[in-house]
Amino acid sequence: xxxxxxxxxxxxxxxxxxxxxxxxxxxxxxxxxxxxxxxxxxxxxxxxxxxxxxxxxxxxxxxxxxxxxxxxxxxxxxxxxxxxxxxxxxxxxxxxxxxxxxxxxxxxxxxxxxxxx
Amino acid sequence: xxxxxxxxxxxxxxxxxxxxxxxxxxxxxxxxxxxxxxxxxxxxxxxxxxxxxxxxxxxxxxxxxxxxxxxxxxxxxxxxxxxxxxxxxxxxxxxxxxxxxxxxxxxxxxxxxx
Numbered sequence: 356x357x358x359x360x361x362x363x364x365x366x367x368x369x370x371x372x373x374x375x376x377x378x379x380x381x382x383x384x385x386x387x388x389x390x391x392x393x394x395x396x397x398x399x400x401x402x403x404x405x406x407x408x409x410x411x412x413x414x415x416x417x418x419x420x421x422x423x424x425x426x427x428x429x430x431x432x433x434x435x436x437x438x439x440x441x442x443x444x445x446x447x448x449x450x451x452x453x454x455x456x457x458x459x460x461x462x463x464x465x466x467x468x469x470x471x472x
Numbered sequence: 473x474x475x476x477x478x479x480x481x482x483x484x485x486x487x488x489x490x491x492x493x494x495x496x497x498x499x500x501x502x503x504x505x506x507x508x509x510x511x512x513x514x515x516x517x518x519x520x521x522x523x524x525x526x527x528x529x530x531x532x533x534x535x536x537x538x539x540x541x542x543x544x545x546x547x548x549x550x551x552x553x554x555x556x557x558x559x560x561x562x563x564x565x566x567x568x569x570x571x572x573x574x575x576x577x578x579x580x581x582x583x584x585x586x
Contacts, residue, residue: 356518359515385570385571386570386571388573388574396578396579397561397576397577397578397579398516398561398574398576399576400573400574400575403571403573405571447515447516449515451571451572459504459565459567459571459572460506460518460521461506461518461572461574462518463508463515463516463517464515465514465515466513466514466515468513
C-alpha cells in the first residue's frame with residue numbers, strides 16, 4: 356500500500372478565488388489520480404497525472420478549471436480555479452500501486468473538504 | 473451512462489447478521505473489481521478485490537462473489553459489527569495505456585445496529 360497525505364484537509368473559500376490542493380505519497384508512483392466526491396455522492400475521476408507529461412482529463416473536466424501539476428514521482432497538485440459554490444466537494448488524490456494481487460490497486464488520500472461561499 | 477450499478481443505497485443490519493451489497497456492470501473490458509470502505513471524513517480504503525477469473529474471494533469476514541456471465545458481483549459481510557458501519561463502494565477497473573481507471577458505483581450506506 357502507500358501512505359498518502361493531502362493539504363489542506365479542509366478549506367472555506369470565496370467565490371471567484373482559486374485553491375491549490377497538494378498530494379504527497381511516501382513512495383515513488385507512476386500514476387496519480389484526482390477525484391471529486393460531492394456531498395453524499397460517489398467518486399468521479401477528474402484526471403490522471405503521469406510524471407513528466409500533461410494530465411489526462413475525463414469528460415466534463417477541463418485544464419483551465421482544474422490545472423494539475425506532477426513535478427516528481429511523489430507529489431502532485433490540483434488547483435480548483437475561479438470557484439463557485441458548485442465546486443464544494445471533497446477532492447481526493449489516489450495512487451496506483453503495482454505488484455499486488457492486481458497490477459492496478461489504487462489507494463486514496465484522506466481528502467480535502469472544500470466549501471465555496 | 474452509469475457503468476456500475478450498486479444496490480441497495482442504504483442498508484440496516486443487526487449485529488451478527490450478514491450484510492449483502494450488490495453491483496452490476498456493463499462493460500466486459502473491466503478486468504478488476506475492488507470494494508472500498510469509507511468512514512465519514514476519511515478517504516476510501518481498499519477492502520477486498522477480485523479478478524473475473526475467480527468466482528469467490530474471502531478475506532476474514534468479507535467475501536466477494538463474482539458471476540461473470542451475469543456481469544454481477546457482490547460483497548458479503550459476515551457477522552456484521554457496529555464498527556462496519558460505513559459507506560461501501562464497488563468499483564470496476566478499466567485498463568488503459570499502462571494504467572487503469574476506476575469507475576465507482578454510487579455507494580451503499582451500511583448501518584449495523586448494536
